[in-house]
Each structure stands twice: as structure tokens, then as C-alpha cells.
Amino acid sequence: MSEAEMKIGAYLCKGCGIGERLDMSAIAMITEREAKAHIVKEHDFLCGEEGVSLIQNDIDNEGVNRVAIGGCSRRAKTEAFTFGDIPVTRANWREGVIWIRPDTDEARETTNDMAADYIRMAVAEVKFMHKPEPNEERATNNRLLVVGGGISGMTAAVEASKAGYPVTIVEKTGALGGIAAQLHKRVPEKSPFAEPVDTGVAELIAAIDADKNIEVCLNSTLAKTDGAPGRFEVTVATESGSTEEKTFGAIVQASGFTPYDANKLPELGYGKSADVITQLELEKLVNDGAGDIIKRPSDGKQVSSVAFVQCAGQRSDKEGHLPYCSGHCCTTSIKQALYFKQSNPGIDTNIIYTDLRTPGAGGEDFYRSGQDKGVTFTKGNVSEVSSEGDSLAVKFKDLILNEDAQENVDLVVLATGMVPNSGPNIDSELTEEEKNAEEKPISILNLNYRQGSDMPQLKHGFNDSHFICFPYETRRTGIYTSGPVRRPMDIFQAKEDATGAALKGIQAIENAALGRAAHPRSGDLSFPSFQKSGCTQCKRCTVECPFGAIDEDEQRYPQFNEARCRRCGTCMGACPVRVISFKNYSVDSVGQQIKNVEMPDEFDEKPRILLLACENDAYPALDMAGMNRIEYSAFIRIIPVRCLGSVNLIWITDALNSGFDGVMLMGCKKGENYQCHFVKGSELAQIRTSKVDDTLQSLSLEPERVETHEVAITDIERIPQLINDMAATIERIGMSPFKF
């Protein structure tokens, strides 16, 4: 849109005490003459029906196509001040000015300065905001690819199909069912949670066989996965070597787990005695005996006593052990002890545990049921299992009786853990040991992405999301992990998890079809645009994108995959030549706000501090500071940013050059327990601003003038304090000499 076609309406609200606190006529004049809004109107109660229709009327009849509102925070009255796709900006006079400034005569002038700057900034910003245009990349393939035909994969497929979406399951082996198919029975899911029940695998396979909407590719793997939500191009390779190209809308990765290698547990007798087996091996033993008579592997003698060793090679920091708990093993051992009790109640079954973990309603009921049927439970640490004559001696410390004990049994079952099938860790180099290992991790997805072949791993090899409140938000849009590859879990949970993952897949398909962003900027229609002419091929954007959305084309230029993009702007912040921008968020839309802050001269004793605040946490905290009337310096000018990762260094340089006395950046916590919704934004900003020192030096400015802080949304008192501290620092070191 050309300058001439642009018509900016500025609407100044006098409600909530704004009219009494601010010199509205002066501000209206500034809005018109300095900010150059085309229409400037004041109203006593702008968010009311009359105020809103005033704006709507100007849009409908006066050709207003940009709206700047002076009033409350953008977080308040959001629905009232949404006018279709017309760009709207807000000057936060209420939470950001009158509520954080004292109502005194001395404060009046600086408070007015603040409000005047904010409307200047709002008008400047809206000039550089444009309606997002439909994403050319929109694609509408609605088939869901499910990787893995175990219980999670099958459930995801059946559930998605029930909602009307076609599904393809790609399963590595020759049959559906996965590890669940090897089980004799499973833990009950319904009250009275008393007896092991049928695994349900056959039922699921039958449902899939009968469903024309579900295609199954057995003996198949993914040779290559390319594209983006709505248009994933996948090469499915069969064992025989043939390949087939298929297109999908979204992917659910349900690649499951591999049982921990019990050979790493010689101290527990595994590999030394055939009668020391894992939980999974017991399932086979029971199936072989048709569930009735369970014979021990060494000599086929009917088992008359069995010990279950919980946490075998788990919850342990020993080399080669798993540091985590696999979650299901306590109930699994109870279930297996019941196999024995059902075949003959006289068989001694003892479960040796340290913490018995049977959560929820079902878990505790099942524990009681096990006890009721005569399964005994011993709190103890097992140190050794060895052959002793005709039996196995289990040596353990009985923690209740506080003594070393030994139990001789016919069979020992080790509750070993789950190792996720998550493929290679794309974020780490292979260790020497891994390089030399015979079996290297095999890629599951073979993503043809710039940032690696598989899903990023969170911890211990699991592909979990890092967000407690958003468990499915992976770092690869349109690909959702489900089942034990994500977190250790039992069958019931895996089915629940798969159902949720299927929904996320469907949602990704629907979003891609409309060109909309997925969580957390759900519904955002903007996407990064890029001017090839200026690009220096520095690769910062392709490397730093937290979501692996940017590839490189043959000429090594960045290639954006909009449907993978989450609109955080990290690429925009990374670009040293500023060729990446969004229609509604750009180097200019922020840069112009900075430029439009009126800069008092050096002798006015009115310093100016710029705060670039993450809109997810720092900005809401500032609003809440206002709601609680926590005062802070009138010299601050705050600009919300999508993520600290989107902060381009030019903003800081420009601010310093134009006379700002200090610059503050506030983002979310980084590091191991990062809270950044865009994963790495805060971390990247920290790295980038560490380079600001050079700029400061070249300008002969003190390093204290630029600060980066990790804050949380709850820092309602701390953030004002940080601002005041910065104001004090400026007072101490003096004004910037760059005021013109």
C-alpha cells in the first residue's frame, strides 16, 4: 500500500481516568501534527459500544485502514478493538502511564511526555503494519502419516480416521502391534482395576483392517521426509528396496521404545542364568505356557516362586543405567505376579521395590488387588542375583527391617526400562563410543531439513516438548510425537497420548490449509518475507530458527517454509542485513517507534530509556505492575516484541545513536529449564547483545547503558525495580552525548 492510500485513524480514549490525568488537547495536537494521523478523535469511553462503532464507522465510511488507539494495554479489551484484518496498534496509556505514575504536579509533565511518545510510537508503528496477504504456500493435503504401528500409532490412526481424516501407517516390521502385541495381557483401565485384561491389540488391528480410510505400509521406513504441514513429501521405502512417494498433511511419530538391554546388568544375574529374565521376556514365557503353567527357562521346572526386581538399571546414575523411571513397571510387575497367582495361588510372588509407583485411581486399586491375591511387596534394594544350587539367590537390603536379606526363588524378573526410539540426537555430535558402536541410532524421519534428520530431543533421548502446559508443542511444526518415544508411559497413557497427538496433526492440517500459524501465535496469518537481493548467505537465519523452518536452496539462499514457521521473528532478529520481515512486524515497525520517541536535549534532564519487552511474559508483567499501581520511571519507553529472539541489533544501535541513554531487553528464562515459548529466542538475544559492547565502545559509551534481563511473568515488582535501577544508573553515569 502506498503512503497515499494509507489512512490512519487515531482514537484517544479519555476513560479510566486518562482524561483527568493527561493533557488531552495537547496530545491530540501532537497526534495530528507530529504523528500525522489522518483522523484524530477523542472519546470518553472508547471500548464501549459507541466508541467502537465510532471507529468502525470511520473504517466503513471514511476509508480508515490503519487504527492507532490511545487507551488501555493491548492485552485489555482486545476483542472490542479488533476490526477484521485492519492493523491496530495501541498506546498503553492506562497500564503503562497513568497507573504507574504518581498523580502529582511534579509528575504531570513527564507523565504527559510519556503518553505523547506512546501515541507517536503507535502511529509510527501502524504505518509499517500491513494486512498479511494469503500465504502462497497454502496446501491442503489432509492425510495423516503415522510412523510406527504399535499401540500408539494404531490408536492415532484409528482416532484420526474416526474424525474423517485418511491415514497411512508406516511400520518398520512385518506386522502391526508393536511391543504390546508381545504381551500376554495388560494392566486394567477400568474399575474395578483388579485383573489383567486383554491387550486389545487384535481389536485395534481388526479395526484398522476394516477401515478403508487407513492404509498400512508394513516392512517400511521413511527414506526421506521433505516439505511442511499440508505438503509433506515422503519417500516410503520397503525392505525389498522399492520406494514410493507419498504426500501428507501432518505426521505423528509413534516410534515407541526399545527395551533396555539387560545384558548391562550382570550383577542381577542377567545373561548368567537363564532364569533371570526381563518383564518382556516373561510375557513370552507366559504366552508359551498358554498362561496356565509357567515353566522356568533353564530346565522347564514349574515355577513355584518368583521375585520381581523393580527399577533394574533404572533411576540410577551408574554408568550405562537409565537415570529415569519408566513409569509403568510397578503396575506391570503386579500384573505379572497375578499371572502366577491365577495359574496357582500357591506360587510365591514377591515384588522388591524402593518406591511403589501406582498412581491415580486405577493404580492404587490394582496395587490393592495384587496384595489381596497374595502378592507380597518388599521395600528393598537388590544388590545381587546369583545361582545357588537349584535356585536363584536374590540378595537385598530389606529397608523396613533394616537388614541384609536373601530370598531363594525359581525365577527372577527384572523390571528394566524403556529406551526411546527417537533416532540420532541432532543437537549433539556423536561421542567416540557412539561413532565406533556397531549400531548407530537410525534416523526415524529422515527429514530433509537444514537442521537435522529427526525431532530434537529434550532429555534422556525423549522427544517430549518442554512445556508443561503445552505437552505437544514440538519444535517441528506439523510433526507430533506420541507414546513412549516422548515420555516413558504405559499402554493406557500411550492411547490417550496418541489421541491427543492425532488431534494436533489434524489441527496442523487445518492450519496449513488456511495458511495460519500454529501455537503459540495461533491464527497469525503473517509469515516471513525475504529480499534475496540483499542477502549475504550468512546462514544465521537457517541455523538459528528454533523450529527448523528455513532450509537452503541450491544457491545457498534461505528457503522459507511458511507452514513450518511459528512467526517468532528469530530470523528477523538474526539477519545482519535486515532483509527478513513480516507484514505486520518488521525492522521498521519497531525501528520507527524508536525513531519517533521525542528526544529531549542533553540539558533537559529527561533521559530516555528503551525497553524491548517480550510480549509473552515481560509485557504482561508490566501491565500487572500497572494494575497494582507499582510506580516506575517516566523516562522509560516500552516496546513489546514477539520474542527477544526477534530483536535486531540495529534497533539497539539506532536507539543509542539517536540519543537514548539506556537500552533494556527483557526476555524469558533461558538454559536447561528455559521458559521461552520460542525455545531459543531469549538465549540468542543474550548472545547477540553480548556483541553490543563493541558498538558501545565505538560510540565511547559506558557498557552499563545496555542491559539484558531474564524475567518471568510473575516479576511484577522486580521489573519496575529493574527499570528504576537503570534510571538510577543513567543518573549516575550521566546523559548520553548523542542527542541532537
Place this chain on the structure above:
Amino acid sequence: MGDVIATNQTILVVGGGISGISAAIEAAECGKQVILLEKSPSLGGRVSQLHKYFPKLCFPSCGIEINLRRIKANKNLRVITMAEVAKVTGDAGNYSVEVKIAPRFVNEKCTACGDCSNAVESEFDDEFNYGLKQRKGAYLVSNMAYPQRYVIDPRMIGSEDANKAKDACKVGAIDLQMQEESLTINVGAIIWATGWKPYDAKKIQPYGYDRFANVVTNVEFERMADAFGPTGGKILRPSDGKEAKNIAFIQCAGSRDENHLKHCSRICCMASLKQTTYVSEREGKSTVYYIDIRAIDRIDDFYQKVQADENVSFIKSKVANIIEDKDGNPILKGVDTEGYNRYENQHDLVVLATGMEPSIPADAFPMDIKINEEGFIEADESNGAIFAAGCSSDALDVNRAVQQATGAALRAIQVVNKVAGMEG
């Protein structure tokens, strides 16, 4: 958020806690029409009253902020607060739901300026802070309240104060004549996410919650740790306001107990482990009295980290009873069962890890639904298109509740898509 006309392709979500919010947004972001009902004046439920989440020690309001933004931006979703379901009739794909909406006495004109609150004097127990502090009779539930709209306490109606509030409002947002409304909506599927309530600690008599000031519950402790809570984020003893430095956590206070709640509430172990970090941050000592520490799956490492903290100790024991000494210090009596050691330990403050009880008693559901012995909704064909989400289905942590709610959203979508298919 948009206005939605309910049809049998609409999904109704009952309960605006984290599970209900998640189910509603996830379904709406798939393009479905959704109505979200919440009984209280604002969304967020129990999680909004928590200080931090385990195991990341991050703040719930951070995720709520994102969710609220998603709600504000979504035209398919309509939120109705102060609303309860009175009756459900009909079958899968075609339910008729009678909804009662309690009067807020504040209409949508409210700008949340706070003038009404400043004008009134009457105070009531603040539910958001479990009654640990008082709030005004005209109030905003919390800093994060959505809708960001004030509420007039119905107990204030008819008083001089109520008129003062009305007179103080410059935009005419206060309507003291507001009455309870009834609304009947037609929906295709229902997601039931009414969540949980903390077990009534008074009922655990040996722990003296109703007799000893310095015995509090875990949910109250969350409020105490919050800078905007009743103690300004300091852990102060209710009896004398002294800072508590030696704190006991009693696990399974009501859970895993056939005299109280038969089930394991799953979250309380992790919650107490998390709360020990609040204590350690404030240079205090914690003692956790437990039966089994249930730090399930990959978050077991959080337990390992807390175990490594020298300010935290663990005693495997269900505490038998609590007495109080003359200075108001609780004294815990019991036996450490690992090797039989009898103890009588004095602490400054006791935190009861009270369990989760389903919010709605088994006999109070406004529809036919399969409830298990513990009071949770069990998935069953006979439930038709009514699906439980979150803690209505079992004792779940936030992560699992959201996961389960996301699944519930798909189950509801399956029903309304079928309806759409049949109607073309």
C-alpha cells in the same frame, strides 16, 4: 473470542480450568465451534492459584497468558463465566443443555478500572487465596483474571456499599438488578472438565488442621509462596507471623487412605518436592514424611535433585498425629518405618499434601454418566458423546491433564464431524 450460535455441530466444554481451556482451544483451532462454560467469574481454575509448576519451576500464568491470547484471537470460541450446567438431555450428536448463569452484577461495559473496588468497604474471604486474606466486595479475581471484568459479591447486594460501587462506575457497568439467567443450548458433544478440589483437611483429625494454626494445606502453601499472595511471598506462620524455617510436608494427607480418598492423587509427591524448593530458596529446611515417593517417569530426576539438597530430608512414615507445644509449634509423632525409629519432631509449620477430590460428587452430575468408585468419570460407551477431560477422569498432573484434554477434543470432534457428514 467470538459469538457462537450453538448447533448440534457445536462442542460444549464444561469447566474453564487448564483442561477445559486446552480442550476448548484445541478444538476451536481445528475450526470447530466451541462454547466454554466456567462456574467462577474467571478462567484458569486451580492452576491459576499455583505459584510454580513442577518440574520446571516455571509459572502457570506464563502458559495461561498464551492460552488467553489464543482465546481472544479465536472467533470460534465463546466463553461464558459464572455458568453451571443444570441439566443435560438428548443423545450423542444432539444434546440439549440447560445452563444457569449466576449474576455478576457487572456487565461487559466494565473496563476493569477499579473505581468500584476503591469505593466499597465491605470485605470477604478471598477465594482465590483460599480465604487466607480478604478482598473487597467489588473485586477482580486476580491479576490474570479473564474476562478482565470486576465482580460484585452477591452478599453485598442490597447494602449501601453496593450503591457506592454503582455510583463510582463512570461507564454504567454495574447492574445491581441482574438476576440469574437460564439458557438452553443445543450441542453435538460435551467435554466435561470440572476438575478437582482439595480434600477437606479438617476431616483428617489427627493432623488438627482445624485446631492448629500452623498446619496448612499444600494449596494454601502455594498462595503463601506467591509474591501477590496473603503473605507477600514470605513463608510466615499463621499463628505469629514469624518466618517458618523448619517445615514438614506430610504426604498422602487424605490420599491412599480408605478412610478418606481411596486413590493416589499422583501430583502430591511432586508438588511437595517442588515446595521444598520454595523453602530452600528462603533458607529453610524441609522434612518430607512419605509412604512412597511417586516421581513418575522422566521427572524422577527432579526427585534426585531434591534428594541431593542437604536442606531437605525424607522420612518414610505416615505421620500418626500432630500435637502443639505451648509456643504453637507443631510436633509430629510417628515411626520412621525404615528400621523402626520413633520420632517426635518439632517443626515451625506443617504442610499437608492434601489430595485431589473430584469437584462434583458422584450423585450431583446433571446427566447420566459412568462414575467409578473414586468419583472419576470413566470412559464408557454408555456416556454417549460426553467425554471427560483432565482431572474429571483421574488424578492427573497438568501435563497429563492437558494431554488427556487434547484427546478429549478429538473425541468430541469425531462426533460433530459425523453430524456434519450426515447433514452434508
Place this chain on the structure above:
Amino acid sequence: MSNGNTALAEKYRNNFLQEVIANVEEGEWVRMCMQCGVCAGSCPLGNAWAHTPQEIFMMIRAGKREEVLTSDSMWMCTSCYNCIVRCPRKLPITHIMHGLAHYAERMGLAPKNQPTRKFALEFWKNLTKTGRVNETSLGVKLYFIDGFVSGIKKGLAALPLGLRMFKTKRLDPMAMISSSGCKGKGDIHKILAKAKAIEDAKFQSKNA
């Protein structure tokens, strides 16, 4: 009974838990204990117990037959029922304690000089003799339960109390010699003999 004891130990091999479940009153509850220890802490006489109830349950699971049955712990129980009302698994702990004591006695393993045990035996003898408890003779017996000298000492120490009881007609020395039993004393004896026979038969058949 000691023969029976050996035979039972043999029959159950080391599985003492099953023996307890089969033979001890309310013994089947032992398996339901989850080792929380609330019974141990709730017992007002807990300090006097060598093994707490929860520990005894664990010892039973661990097959410590001899240690459990010779222990004086379960004889310490005064039936205050604190443990029962607090047990989260609703185990009838008081009854189990009495059941175990009774079983230990039957097995001939109960500690011979445990005072509660001796009192119980005296009480039973006194009661069943006439069908009515003779408080005077039971009282005197108890004074002399640890021997003549100690009985005299205890008696002298309690003399003022005794005199006051006599004055208020709460103590009748004549009852020592002219005990008045209940009507149909013979029938009571028959009933008790029959009950014992039933109990023995039940025990025999279970362990045949």
C-alpha cells in the same frame, strides 16, 4: 502343642504369611499392609513394643516365624483401637495382634513370663471356673502372680486403697471362700468345651 508347631513350620515351609492367613484370626489382612507405619506411631504404648504392628507384618512376609511368635510385642496391645481407626487400609490391627498372640500361645511359643499373657490365663481360669469373674480372688491372684514376697509387698502398698474399698462395700473378703458362681455352671463348661472342640477341629482340618 510343640509338635504341632514343628509340623506347621514344615507344612508352610518358609511361607509364614500363608500360615498366618490360614490360622490367625483376621490374619488374611496382613498382606494388605502398605508399610506406612501409622499404626506404629498411633500406638499410645508404642514405646514398649519391640516390634511395631507394621514391622510385625513385614516380618511375617519375610518369614520370621520364630521371631514373631516368640515376640512379646503383640501382647502389649491394650485394644485402644487407635491403629484401627487410622489405618489407611482399614486393617483390623488390634484383632490381628490378639490373633497372633492367641496363635503364638496355641503354638506354645508365647513368652512364658509376659505379664499380659499371665493375666489373661488367670482371668480365663477364674472366669470359666464358675462362669463369673471373682474379682477378689482374681485380684489376690494377680498380687501374687510374681511370687509370695512380691505379692505381700504389693498388698501392703495397696492397703489403704483396700480399706477404703472395704468400707464402701466394694471389696468382700468373704468372696475368697464363698464364691457364688452363675446358674447352670455345668452348662457353661459344656459350651466352652464344645467351642474348644469346634475350634480345634477347624484348626486340625485346615492343617491336615
